[in-house]
Amino acid sequence: MSKQALNHIINNEYAAGFVTDIESDTLPAGLDEDVIAFISAKKDEPEWLLQWRINAYREWLKMAAPDWAHVNFPKIDFDAISYYSSPKGMSDGPKSLEEVDPELLATYAKLGIPLHEQEALAGVAVDAVFDSVSIATTFRSKLAEAGVIFCSISEAVKQYPELVKKYLGTVVSQADNFYAALNSAVFSDGTFVYIPKDVRCPMELSTYFRINEAKTGQFERTLIIADEGSYVSYLEGCTAPMRDENQLHAAVVELVALNDSEIKYSTVQNWYPGDAAGKGGIYNFVTKRGLAHKNAHISWTQVETGSAITWKYPSVILLGDNSIGEFYSVALTNNYQQADTGSKMIHIGKNTKSTIISKGISAGKSSNAYRGLVKVIPRASGARNYTQCDSLLIGDTCAAHTFPYIESSNSTAVIEHEATTSKVSDEQLYLCQQRGLAAEKAVSMIVNGFCKEVFKELPMEFAVEAGKLLEVSLEGSVG
Amino acid sequence: MLTIKNLQANVEGKPILKGLDLEIKPGEVHAIMGPNGSGKSTLGHVLAGRPGYEITGGSIFFKGENLIEMETEQRARNGLFLAFQYPVEIPGVSNMEFLKASVDALQEHKGEQPMDSVSFLRQAREMYKQVDLDPGFLKRGVNEGFSGGEKKRNELIQMLMLQPALAILDETDSGLDIDALQVVAEAVNSLRSCERSIVMITHYQRLLDYIKPDFVHVLSDGKIVRSGDKSLALELEEKGYGWISEVE
Numbered sequence: 078m079s080k081q082a083l084n085h086i087i088n089n090e091y092a093a094g095f096v097t098d099i100e101s102d103t104l105p106a107g108l109d110e111d112v113i114a115f116i117s118a119k120k121d122e123p124e125w126l127l128q129w130r131i132n133a134y135r136e137w138l139k140m141a142a143p144d145w146a147h148v149n150f151p152k153i154d155f156d157a158i159s160y161y162s163s164p165k166g167m168s169d170g171p172k173s174l175e176e177v178d179p180e181l182l183a184t185y186a187k188l189g190i191p192l193h194e195q196e197a198l199a200g201v202a203v204d205a206v207f208d209s210v211s212i213a214t215t216f217r218s219k220l221a222e223a224g225v226i227f228c229s230i231s232e233a234v235k236q237y238p239e240l241v242k243k244y245l246g247t248v249v250s251q252a253d254n255f256y257a258a259l260n261s262a263v264f265s266d267g268t269f270v271y272i273p274k275d276v277r278c279p280m281e282l283s284t285y286f287r288i289n290e291a292k293t294g295q296f297e298r299t300l301i302i303a304d305e306g307s308y309v310s311y312l313e314g315c316t317a318p319m320r321d322e323n324q325l326h327a328a329v330v331e332l333v334a335l336n337d338s339e340i341k342y343s344t345v346q347n348w349y350p351g352d353a354a355g356k357g358g359i360y361n362f363v364t365k366r367g368l369a370h371k372n373a374h375i376s377w378t379q380v381e382t383g384s385a386i387t388w389k390y391p392s393v394i395l396l397g398d399n400s401i402g403e404f405y406s407v408a409l410t411n412n413y414q415q416a417d418t419g420s421k422m423i424h425i426g427k428n429t430k431s432t433i434i435s436k437g438i439s440a441g442k443s444s445n446a447y448r449g450l451v452k453v454i455p456r457a458s459g460a461r462n463y464t465q466c467d468s469l470l471i472g473d474t475c476a477a478h479t480f481p482y483i484e485s486s487n488s489t490a491v492i493e494h495e496a497t498t499s500k501v502s503d504e505q506l507y508l509c510q511q512r513g514l515a516a517e518k519a520v521s522m523i524v525n526g527f528c529k530e531v532f533k534e535l536p537m538e539f540a541v542e543a544g545k546l547l548e549v550s551l552e553g554s555v556g
Numbered sequence: 557m558l559t560i561k562n563l564q565a566n567v568e569g570k571p572i573l574k575g576l577d578l579e580i581k582p583g584e585v586h587a588i589m590g591p592n593g594s595g596k597s598t599l600g601h602v603l604a605g606r607p608g609y610e611i612t613g614g615s616i617f618f619k620g621e622n623l624i625e626m627e628t629e630q631r632a633r634n635g636l637f638l639a640f641q642y643p644v645e646i647p648g649v650s651n652m653e654f655l656k657a658s659v660d661a662l663q664e665h666k667g668e669q670p671m672d673s674v675s676f677l678r679q680a681r682e683m684y685k686q687v688d689l690d691p692g693f694l695k696r697g698v699n700e701g702f703s704g705g706e707k708k709r710n711e712l713i714q715m716l717m718l719q720p721a722l723a724i725l726d727e728t729d730s731g732l733d734i735d736a737l738q739v740v741a742e743a744v745n746s747l748r749s750c751e752r753s754i755v756m757i758t759h760y761q762r763l764l765d766y767i768k769p770d771f772v773h774v775l776s777d778g779k780i781v782r783s784g785d786k787s788l789a790l791e792l793e794e795k796g797y798g799w800i801s802e803v804e
């Protein structure tokens with residue numbers, strides 16, 4: 078994703094809110110085993126995967142939607158959602174760029190993501206997912222030279238079935254939770270990455286997710302495997318049109334970091350947040366988890382500014398000895414947005430280390446909750462965790478909550494937790510204004526200062542842009 | 557530069573300024589003295605446009621324009637600067653960022669290009685040296701964990717960087733050691749020019765030994781009750797404020 082792309086993710090007044098007028102094959106609303114069979118057939122999937130989906134569906138039917146998060150919304154009617162939509166003619170998956178509908182290329186260009194390689198930002202390969210399908214993946218041949226596989230998951234199922242079969246569902250099982258089960262049943266597309274042994278991925282990988290169709294859900298599935306001793310940095314960005322009704326986005330991301338490998342996963346999430354009165358917006362219910370083997374290092378960095386509701390806890394299972402898990406998060410809510418987000422660090426291996434830095438910013442009438450779990454099992458001697466969660470309030474009508482859970486069963490574990498809550502004060506704003514700064518600029522500067530520790534974890538060129546994203550998302554929060 | 561006529565203002569619904577008149581011409585240095593709670597800081601905030609300070613009567617003209625109609629940041633961009641009696645902290649925002657943002661805001665207002673980072677940094681470092689603060693402070697949060705005196709010096713740096721047309725210093729000399737007093741004086745004197753005006757709110761006439769004011773005013777109960785030259789400050793020092801009310 079280019080700098081310009083990020084610029085567009087974050088543009089004023091939700092500039093990413095346009096709709097692409099393109100003919101789509103959209104399945105009628107509703108979900109049953111026939112729908113799943115249809116999706117699977119459409120993708121030409123092997124029998125095992127169909128069965129895998131059906132199993133997930135049957136588990137899902139037995140489950141209830143979770144109600145423990147600090148969020149409020151009307152019950153979702155899962156029969157009112159269409160579970161598959163693809164731009165006409167694209168259902169066979171990505172072809173060469175020449176065959177991609179120009180209207181689609183124009184959409185991505187408008188979002189600032191040129192899919193023609195010669196125009197793209199050097200050093201960043203992009204997979205573009207439009208509604209349910211991946212429409213183009215850039216720089217594939219260059220990556221192939223290094224042995225890196227970067228393609229849509231549908232394609233991976235066909236081209237690298239052993240890898241997919243071996244790892245799919247091993248980090249987030251089909252029955253892990255309600256939304257993960259739903260995703261496992263109906264996932265349409267997403268990104269697949271494999272970095273071979275001892276390879277340092279030569280470029281940043283990124284996926285740009287775009288919801289376009291009305292009344293559809295997006296259920297992408299991402300699977301990243303870093304083989305022993307390898308390294309990859311991956312960035313995802315998301316936008317959607319402005320629509321009055323709420324749309325469901327239930328993704329699953331699985332990271333497998335084998336011995337001595339490192340995965341850096343960054344997210345800039347700016348799904349449509351709904352309007353200032355709280356109408357519309359994306360429900361972002363996402364399961365993200367990484368499994369770290371011996372000496373492996375998994376790092377999640379997220380900047381969450383969009384969505385009407387965010388429900389998301391990127392986690393690391395520290396399975397191998399000496400493995401490291403990190404979570405750096407900025408979650409900003411404005412107007413009527415609600416976020417319940419945080420992380421889980423499960424210490425299983427010896428001398429495992431985890432860090433959680435969470436920065437929650439609430440403005441308007443929004444609600445922002447941090448929820449985190451640090452768990453140390455009996456055999457994980459020498460485990461260490463450091464958690465810091467800070468909340469910043471702007472105005473008097475928003476709310477911040479912190480729900481830290483600690484379960485330690487090993488006496489040698491060292492767990493530190495720090496939390497602060499502060500407010501952007503009128504005196505601070507006044508000082509800034511007296512020095513010539515507009516109130517909004519002042520707030521964004523204060524907020525940026527507050528988020529510094531997280532921004533420095535983002536790939537360099539995106540850190541500045543992430544700051545701008547906050548600025549735009551805070552529009553109307555003061556004055 | 558500044559013309560205040562019959563100014564009346566409320567803070568939290570309570571009348572504080574009760575018919576204040578003041579005329580400041582370009583190039584002049586005015587000192588305002590007066591007992592605690594007489595409204596000196598209030599005057600500074602009213603001029604700077606602090607939210608919550610309500611003007612209930614009178615008029616203020618700044619460089620020929622109606623100041624009352626201007627937004628707080630607009631006043632600053634037009635060259636009005638207030639060095640705060642109690643500067644607040646802005647944790648996480650570095651002095652460097654803060655200074656650059658305000659310098660840029662003023663440049664933009666003048667229709668000029670923002671200063672390039674290198675010359676900005678060079679200049680900022682100079683200013684820190686001038687007020688005897690380690691340029692390492694540039695990296696620290698605005699006033700974050702600064703001592704009282706360091707905060708005051710930090711205000712001076714902002715003033716020197718912004719080169720205001722009208723600088724109001726609210727007890728910038730309070731809580732400073734003797735050496736620092738000289739630093740304040742040098743900073744203010746370096747700013748003195750025929751196009752700039754300076755208002756010093758102070759309790760101590762010793763500052764006026766270093767910065768020679770053209771006028772000294774005494775503010776009492778929301779009004780200027782006495783104006784004179786430097787000798788008024790000396791007289792006050794000798795006799796206290798009670799002397800003025802007795803005279804009245």
Ligand SMILES: Nc1ncnc2c1ncn2[C@@H]1O[C@H](COP(=O)(O)OP(=O)(O)OP(=O)(O)O)[C@@H](O)[C@H]1O
Binds near residue numbers: 594596597641
């Ligand atoms: N927010 C407020 N609410 C109520 N009263 C206020 C408020 N701010 C100031 N005042 C009152 O206004 C009066 C004038 O205060 P001001 O700070 O202007 O005095 P001053 O002359 O600067 O005093 P000092 O020499 O102690 O700095 C005081 O009585 C003070 O208590």
Ligand SMILES: [Mg+2]
Binds near residue numbers: 597
């Ligand atoms: Mg005062």
